[in-house]
Amino acid sequence: MSRLDDPLSDALVGTRRFFTRGEVSADHRTLHQIGGRQADTFYRDRWSHDKVVRSTHGVNCTGSCSWKVYVKDGIITWEAQQTDYPSVGPDRPEYEPRGCPRGAAFSWYTYSPTRVRYPYVRGVLLEMYREAKKRLGDPVAAWADIVSDPEKARRYKSVRGKGGLVRATWDEATELIAAAHVHTIKEFGPDRLAGFSPIPAMSMVSHAAGARFYNLVGGAMLSFYDWYADLPVASPQVFGDQTDVPESGDWWDAGYLIMWGSNLPVTRTPDAHWMAEARYRGQKVIAVAPDYADNVKFADEWLAPAPGTDGALAMAMGHVVLKEFFVDRPVPYFTGYVKRFTDLPFLVGLEEDGEGGYRPGKLLTAADLGREEEHAAFKTVLLDAAGTPVVPNGSLGFRYGDSGVGKWNLDLGDVDPLLSAAGGDEPAVTVVLPRFDTASGAAEPMRRGVPVRRVAGRLVTTVHDLLLAQYGVGRPGLPGDWPTGYDDATQPYTPAWQETITGVPGPAAARIAREFAANAEESKGRSMILMGAGTNHWFHSDTIYRSFLTLTTITGCQGVNGGGWAHYVGQEKVRPITGYSVLGTASDWSRPGRQMIQTAYWYLHTDQYRYDPFSAATLAAGKEGGTFAGRSTADLIAASARMGWMPSFPTFNRNPLDLADEAGAAGRPVAEHIVERLTGGDLRFACEDPDAPENFPRVLTVWRANLLGSSAKGNEYFLRHLLGTDHAVRAEEAPPEARPKDVVWRDEAPTGKLDLLLTLDFRMTSTTIYSDVVLPAATWYEKHDLNTTDMHPFVHSFNPAIAPPWQTRTDWDAFMSIAKTFSALAATHLGTRTDVVAAPLLHDTPDELANPHGRVLDWKAGECAPEPGRTMPKLVTVERDYAAIADKMGALGPLLDTLGATTKGVTFEVGRELEYLRHKNGTVRGGAADGRPSIARDVQACEAILALSGTTNGHLATQGFRTMEKRTGVRLADLSAEHEGKQITFADTQSRPTPVITSPEWSGSESGGRRYSPFVINVERLKPWHTLTGRQSFYLDHDWMAELGEWMPVYRPPLNMHALFGEPRVGEQGELGITVRYLTPHNKWSIHSEYQDNLFMLSLSRGGQNIWMSKEDAAKIGVHDNDWIEAVNRNGVVVARAIVSHRMPEGTVYMHHAQDRLIDVPRTETNGRRGGIHNSLTRLLVKPTHLIGGYAQLSFAFNYLGPTGNQRDEVTVIRRRSQEVQY
Amino acid sequence: MRVMAQMAMVMNLDKCIGCHTCSVTCKQAWTNRTGVEYVWFNNVETRPGQGYPRRYEDQETWRGGWTLNRRGRLTLKGGGRFRKLLTIFSNPKLPAIQDYYEPWTYDYETLTNAPLQEHTPVARPKSLLSGKDMAVTWSANWDDNLGGSPDHGDKDVLLKGIADKVKFEFEQTFMFYLPRICEHCLNPSCAASCPSGAIYKRAEDGIVLVDQDRCRGWRMCVSGCPYKKVYFNHRTGKAEKCTFCFPRIEVGIPTVCSETCVGRLRYIGLMLYDADKVLDAASTKDDHDLYEAQRQVFLDPNDPAVIAAAEQAGIPRDWIEAAQRSPVYALINTFKVALPLHPEYRTMPMVWYIPPLSPVVDVVRDTGYDAEDRGNLFAAIEALRIPVDYLAQLFTAGDPAPVDAVLRRLAAMRSYMRDLNMGRDADETIPAAVGMSGEQIYDMYRLLALAKYDERY
Incomplete structure (x- = not known):
């Protein structure tokens, strides 16, 4: 036997045998303990817990992961992933476990010092409010007194974001909020109110809470999918659909997978394993990324095109496929597919x-x-x-x-x-x-x-x-x-042409294209492109995506399991969409709601339009003198609004309630009255004069979001014009010749347009810091709600592990509280009024027949008559009983009885479901909602959503398919027949993630347990796409598409910021530093701004704001790893730490979003103020073709079509700053 | 033959996405408390990189693990155990807090409480050790995704001798992740280093634990562990380490890090081994032979003689059955795709790794070469971005042959399965070329790709 050490040691260690309870091995090498386990009780105690509660994270990641929340002694201790997803089959990997490090760190927030525990109001404002109320005796009069007095208004607006929040009670805070709403409705109109909360799927009841309130009072709900630039505009353009993509389990079915600008391990953490595992099945995987991204290590090959040039690579690949598989050797599978689909x-x-x-x-x-x-x-x-x-x-x-x-x-x-x-x-x-x-x-x-x-x-x-x-x-x-x-x-x-642009070797591009198509030929369409924000957040991303979709479509991959596009950027699937929509839009009580395109909203209301020194024609394809000549982007927004293409709120430069009264007094229909006054010129669209005080947005409520610390492109313009506080805007306004023609230019740009910024959150963010009122929200472990995603086919639940602590309330509860106070004040101040809503021409309705051939006719230019619903918005009157808002919030209204609920053109009759809900939830007794099914509690809202949707109610799915069968003449109802009797209840979702039912609400099929792939129903059942031709569309013949030369897929490079704005050229180096392309990709250590302030994530990363840069760029400006740097452009200033790495390409820096200004951000050298966020260097730029409406698939639907808030084309100057920082 | 049972883990690095969920769930469950703020029982390192604590693999500095003395006898690298007793009051081979990182928090409450002031409130970093303002200059994961490579990249201990093969240039970039927990070694040098006899291996499952009652805080275990996976709790003054989640394991659920691994890359299983052979194996002369020597210590749980001896040793029948269907055994011994981490430390580690494949380098791609083409299958291994020599530094004491063999098996699996995926006939020459049968390849594919919950654990 071998021996250890030397004899002395051996003897010493050997003696231990006699003094311990354990057993020292014969060779004296190791000690085995027998008994003595009481020494380990610490770890056993640590592991013990009282209960485990199922919940999830209502965060904008679409992960939709079910979690176990551990509770001990009434305290949430930690969380771990559930593993009980129903199996997807014996020969496939499973969905367990789903989660990521961010989610695993969530419970930290519950008791953290950044938790919002009580209602807070800006101290200066609260003092003035208390004084005014005491003096005037009425909350509404008190609010009016403050906001109508320019000096008082300036006093509280100019200190926004500078501390000074003080505690208030819920009663006082909701009274002030209600007063602001009542005053605004009375003075300016309900469309001067706006609500912003994104991504219903991540917690649909919480979203519906505020959305329902705003839709009932007539406020505007702001869109998010287009605003985030996550909407791939190419999807409505090509498919006539918002976005429909495969669940991640379908990646497994692909034989060839290209990850294109989509960094799966970071942005699709719980799903990435499908890709890793499918490789073992022989799937070939390609990564296309400008840097050595996290996903590149999984790829067989890495193509690194210059940022924003992906379209060139895709066009070249299309060239190769068309040449080799259509012209040189036509492939029967491909030609058969393209002829039909x-x-x-x-x-x-x-x-x-x-x-x-x-x-x-x-x-x-x-x-x-x-x-x-x-x-x-x-x-x-x-x-x-x-x-x-x-x-x-x-x-x-x-x-x-x-x-x-x-x-x-x-x-x-x-x-x-x-x-x-x-x-x-x-x-x-x-x-x-x-x-x-x-x-x-x-x-x-x-x-x-x-x-x-x-x-x-x-x-x-x-x-x-x-x-x-x-x-x-x-x-x-x-x-x-x-x-x-x-x-x-x-x-x-x-291929050689693209090499000059992208840097990707031509032969490599050609070979990947050839392999992609050959795989599709052999496998009948199982080639897939997984596309992400890296390719979707550009100004011209719709053209990039159209070139991708050409690749997946001509190779017969769309509508095939394992094939086609897989767009995973902010895509979110509210699987029970019909039920959610009813609650969220309050269409059970009044229709239509006001739904606004957020990009255009802020482009105008934060005055970013004033800083565009070029004409919209700059982007045009043709010669000078086209239809955009001499017009600014703001002019095109106004045109789109008045032609009824896109929504526009506030709509008129008058209170719509007053307009209705005026028409009533004149004894005329409201629409007729408005048309006459518009053509007479004494009434105008508000967007034609956005800087007039009567056209300001006055009240903004943000919940489940962090606008000012995250998504606000042009952050500093928000601070300046919307809020009226300190900012870092350095840009100059447009010179006279570049200013709008139709839109009024006011010499003085207004500041502090907004009277009330209200935020509901459970943690402090830039939005709460800049808010006038902050309400404490329950977290995701403290409420009931529902959660779904594109990524998997299950619906599952939120449940309270603990009751909302301190003075926090769930969103449902909070908006109920606001509604009650509002209704009480409104009873005397507002009563019942008639509102007139200007509704745009809608997709999936006959409205999309308004403009034959996509010919543009502007009534204002005398090219046609103003006709509501055809050449201008529909003008619909809605009666609003403002004292009954709270009653209506808490019950399902009567419009469902007669009009049913409609999704994508399919109307569901829901009488049976309402009867079910009367018994399941109980009915309301007394008040405006007497006898209606109750949704007063969040659990009841969950049941209503599940009962009113086809995906969760087999009766409705089958009914919808039968309706669709009549129009299409093809067999469909068998798709859901297997589940016709199935009604998923909230209790089902509490016990386990529950698979949904195939429904006409979506284009794919889960029938027989198959994986969801979009457009399967179109391909297999010959149901048309919702486009002009009914087929997937390569060709768009609208006048404005032609104006931009974008009939077909085309390569358009990133915007030239030097030519447009006079920024230095990328690579230029001067006294102020070096100019680089500035990208803001998704962050490994946060989900947008959520978690970036979480101590666990900060400990695993760099502990504060940072910017990744190449070693070449760093060397040029003398920067070492972790040095403080300052990035400056015309939009603002950022101060951050440098992370220098050779995995970054020269000429490009990454400031991963969203890094809020609240964590370790010093003051800048540039202006001495607190440094900005990632979006302090970006701003909004609106692509005119995204404003098209009223024509086939180019028709508006909320979050379906609208200008994107893109941000990737930006550049910045970056330099090493003094390493002595001041806070 | 003295049969003992050992809980072991295999991590398939080829599937690791570097998300650090394992680190966070572990920390939340075990070490988010005072005294161990800086402690991560489970951490994930980007390689190439320095790891946590920095340069822990530099045993010339830290003197962790075992070595052979001039007489060929196994001895603690930090000096014999007698020497340990002599230096008990001044242990010079201990990483300082800066080698881990100085833990910090922020004055978050200022975000809510700040009075009206000139600038937007901001939460500044505060040291969790001193409570004072601090500048963050290092963290538990500072070089994540190759961050700071121009300044720090060359400090990766493994680059010694192969620096010419690792270029920190954009075109040659590669990286992979290395999640680490305690190795629960068969021959734990931490235990051997402990003057108090407070570190022990549980007899029934081999989990290495610190007896919190007996620990006297000498910290010799911290020095003795070459993986630096024993930590000092500066509040209690005791050593703490990964417990292999024994309170969970005992009731039949996997470790927190395993169950929460969204890459689904961790396997837990029982291994039977011959305790009498451990010291001999650990004393194997040539470092390159240590991998094979350790494999020889493991016993075939289907061998009737082993079963009989196991029963005699009091190992319950269901444990023997668990050893028979152990995914860890299959990956280590049947398919031979898992390798030990730093066998040259001679601790006989029991957390093994499947090395990662990686993209082929551009040079080869641009010639029109296709790694998927089975004719080029094996040549592709040479052209992977991660140099085989680098992986060999981690797993085989620098011997590239076993690593190469594993990568070939993985590549063969992909190639073989592609034919089946595409509906073609199976090509049996592919498994034959790597010494496997088609059925074996398929079994391995099921374990690695489908990786069902009840087959992973």
């Missing part, structure tokens, strides 16, 4: 450009063929194999009206569409298409030929032929300038 075979008219060439025109419709049938202008046309024009089923014209009943489907019958117009008698012509790959990003022409035919007297080609021209894929005999081969770097969109 895309608009590629449809005919497009060509218009002469006056210089011997042509430009793409409008899609040919039945109306062009001279047919006079119903909705002929919305029935698109293709050629059959014989070259005869055919009007196939399924286009928008069949979706509405009697003649389309049973015909809204993708059944082509015997028709075999021609993909190409080639083979006709007409000689090919040259079309002029724009290219934007110039240094400035301005358009240059590109001439490429297409085969044509003449149909009904018009020269036409197919979308397919135009697409080949766009991608530069030549065919013999066509005129124009074509690439000579893949290595031709001069012509878009070859």
Whole structure:
């Protein structure tokens, strides 16, 4: 036997054998303890607990992870993940466990010193309020006294964000809040109130609480998906759908996976394992990221394009796929797919450009063929194999009206569409298409030929032929300038061309494209692109995404398990959408609500529009003199609003209640009255004069969000103009020649527009710090609620592990409290009033037939008559009994009895469900809601949501499918038949995550336990997409799309901030530092701003704000790791620590969002004030095409379509600052 | 043969996403209390990187673990145990708090309580040791994701001798994560270092614990552990370490770090081993042979002789059955894809690792090379971004051959399974090339890819 050490040691250790309870091994090497376990009681005690409660985190990550919350002696101790998700099958990985380090650290907040325990009011304001109330005897009069006095208003507004919050009681705080609301409604109108809370799916009852209140009083609810720039505008453009994506379990089904700008381990932490595991099944994985991101280690290959150039890479890949799999060797699976499920075979008219060439025109419709049938202008046309024009089923014209009943489907019958117009008698012509790959990003022409035919007297080609021209894929005999081969770097969109832009080697781009398509060919569509914020937060991300979607669609991957797009950026799926919508929009009591596009809202109301020194035409594709010439972006927003495309609140420069009274006094319908006054010019849209005091937003309530510490692009402009406090804006206003033409320019930009900023939160953020009133909220471990996501197919619950501590209240309770006080004050001050809501033309309704061919007609320019609901917004009157708001909050209203509930054009009758809820929840007795089903408590709200949605109520799902069967004429109801009798209750969600039911509310199918993949119902059941053609759309023929040259996928580079704003060029170095591209990707140590202040996350990271930079850039400005640096541009100033790493590419820095200013942020050298947040260096820029409305899939729906609050095109100057910092 | 049972863990680094959930759930459950603010029983390191505490692998400095003396006898690297007794009052080989990090918090309450003032209130860092303002200059995970590499990257202990193969340049970037807990060694040097006999291995499952009653706070265990996984509680004055969550294990649930691992990369299982062979194995002369020597200490739980001896040793039948279906045994001995961490420390660690695959380098890709092409399958291992030599420094005392063999098995699994995934016929030459059968590959695939809860633990 071997021996240890030396004999002396051995002897010494050996003696231990006689003195211990343990057993020393014969070789004296180790000690085995027998008994003596009482020494370990500490750890046993530590582990013991009284109960474990299921809950989750209502945070904007869409993880939707079910957690065990441990409670001991009435104290929450810690949390760990649940592992009881129902199995997804014996031959697949499972969803357990789901969670991430952020969620695991959540319980820290419960008792942390950053917890908001009591109501707080800004001290200066509260003093004035108490004084005024004492003097005037009435809360509303007191509020009016303060805000109407410029000096008093300035006194409390100018100290926002500078401490000085004092405790108040709930009664006093809600009274002040209610008074502000009542005064604002009376003085300015209910549409001067706004509510902001994002992402219902993360806690839908909590979201509905405030949303219901604002919809009942007539306030505007602000959108979030577009505001966050998470909405991929390409989705409504191409699919006619907001966003519908596969659950993460479907990644497993893919044979080829490209992670494109999507850093799964960080942003999809609980789901990343599916990707890691699918590789073991032989899935090939590609990472496309400008830095060596966390996910790159999993990839077989890493492509590192320059930031924002992903579109160029995707276009080149499309070039390769079109050339090799369509032209050189047509693949039957691909051509069969695109003929049936895309608009590629449809005919497009060509218009002469006056210089011997042509430009793409409008899609040919039945109306062009001279047919006079119903909705002929919305029935698109293709050629059959014989070259005869055919009007196939399924286009928008069949979706509405009697003649389309049973015909809204993708059944082509015997028709075999021609993909190409080639083979006709007409000689090919040259079309002029724009290219934007110039240094400035301005358009240059590109001439490429297409085969044509003449149909009904018009020269036409197919979308397919135009697409080949766009991608530069030549065919013999066509005129124009074509690439000579893949290595031709001069012509878009070859692999060599993209290399000059992206830096990705051309052969690599070509090979990945080839592999992607070959895998799709072999597997019948199981190639997937997982796309993320890295590609979706750019100004031109819709074009980037359209080039991605081209790849997934021409290869037949959409609507196939394991294939297609997988967009995971702020995508959130309220699986029980119908029930949630009823509660949130209060459509059970009044319709429509006011739903506002938040980007445009803040672009105007924080006056960022005043700092745009360029015309909207700068982005256009054509020559000077286009329709955007001389117009600013603000002008286009105003045009979109008055044409009824996009919503606009506040709507008019008058109180809508007064307008209704005025019409009543004149004895005229309100709409008629308003139209007359508008055309007369004495009434105006508020967005045409956003700086007039009567058009300010007056009250803003934020809950479940941190606007000022996180999502507010142009943060410093918010501080300056909205709040009226210290700011770091350094930009200059637009020179006179670049100012708006239709929108009024006031010489003095107002500051402090907002009278009341109210926030409900459980922790301190920049939003609470800058708020006038802060209400203490219950956390996610202290309330009942529901949670769902795109990422998995389960609905599960929040439950209180402890009762809300201190003076905290749940959101449902808090808004009920506000509503009660409001109703009491309103009874005397407001009573019952008539409101008029200007509602935009809505998607999934016949409104989308308003503008045939997407031709723009502006009534204000005299191009058409003002007609509400067609050429301008619908003007709908709503009666508001302001004393009954609280009663209505707590009960399901009567409109459901007669109108049912509608989702995506399918109306559900819910009489049976209301009867069920009367018994399940009980009925209200007395008051305005007498006899209605109660939703007074949050648990009752949960039951209502579950009962009123198809995904959680098999009866409704089946009913909805039967409704859809009538319109489509295809079989659908069998999809939910297996669960027709199933009603998921709240108790079910408390016991275990519960799988949802296949429902017409969504496009995929879970029938038979399959994994959710979007558009499966479209592909397998021939149900059309909600687009003009009814197919996935490559071609968009709206006038404004044409104006920007974006008929089809196209490469548009990041905005040139030097040309637009005079910022230095990237790479330029001067006295003030070096100019770099400034990106704000998702943070490993937070979910947006949540958790970035959490001590565990701070201990695992760098402990405060930081900016990642390359060692090359760091070296140029003498920065070492952890040095203090200052980043400055025209929008603001940031002071942070540097993290220097070789995994960062030169020329680009990352300031991961959201790093709030509250943790270890010193004062800046630049202005001596507290440093800003990541969004202090960004600002809003609105892309005009996102404002299009009233035309097929380019029609508004809330969070469906609207301008994105993009922020990635920004640059900043960065330098090493003094290392002596002051706080 | 003296059969003993040992709870062991395997972590599949190829699946680790570096999320640190394990660290947080562990800390919340065990060490979020005074005296152990700086302590992470479980931590996750980015490699290349220094680890936590900094440069803990530098045994020339810390003198942790065992070594062979001139007579070839196993001896504590920090000096024989007699020497330990002599230096008991001044232990020079102890990491200072700065080698871990100075724990801190913030004056968060100022965010709510700040009076009206000139600037926006801000919470400043305060030392949890002194209570004073501090500048944060290091944390438990400072070099996460290669942060600070130009200033700190070269301090990775493992780069010694292979620095030419690791370039801190954008184009050559690589990284992976290394989650670490106590190794619950078969030959624990912490226990051997303890003058008070307070560290013991539980007889039934081999979990290494500090007897909180007997610990006298000498901290020789901190020095003796080469993995620096014993910590000093400066409040109680006692040593504390990962307990393998024994209160959970005893009632049949996995450790916190394992159950909460969202990468699903941790496996827990029972290993039977021959206690009589441990010292011999730990005394193996050549460092390169230690991996194989340790494998030889493990007993085949299906061998009738082993079963009989185990029963004789009082190991219950259900424990023997647990050893038979142990995923850890399968990964270490059947599929041979798991490797020990730093076998050269000679502590016979019982938390093993499956090394990570990684992207192929651009140089190869640009030539049109495709790693998925089975013809190139094995050549691809050479072209992975993570140098095999670096992994060998971690797992095989620098011997690249076993690492290479593991990576080949993983690559073969992917290639073999791709055919099945695509509906093609299976190609049996692929498993044969790595010394496995198609069925074995499939079994391994199920364990690594499907990784069902009841098969992981």
